[in-house]
Amino acid sequence: MKVVILAEKPPQAKAYAEAFDVAKREKTHIELKPCSTFPHSATITWGIGHLVELKMPGEYKDEWNKWDIKNLPIFPDVFEYKVS
Secondary structure, eight states: OOEEEEESSHHHHHHHHTTSOEEEEOSSEEEEOOOSSOTTOEEEEEOSSOSEEEOOGGGTOGGGSSOOGGGOSOOOSSOOEEEO
């Protein structure tokens, strides 16, 4: 099975790749040569911008959907994420 490493941004992917021997650099990904860490090689790719974000207040409770000073501060019991 080939490993895929997902970095948030291109500079982060480049930094990861610097630790290994690179087989090929493409516009959308970097392919690593097989090594002891990745015997079947690996591919490093990246997103552009943020991959996940915190949910907005109104996604936790309906009363937080409209701004009101009596609802402040807003602290959900557990912070939840969503795909951007």
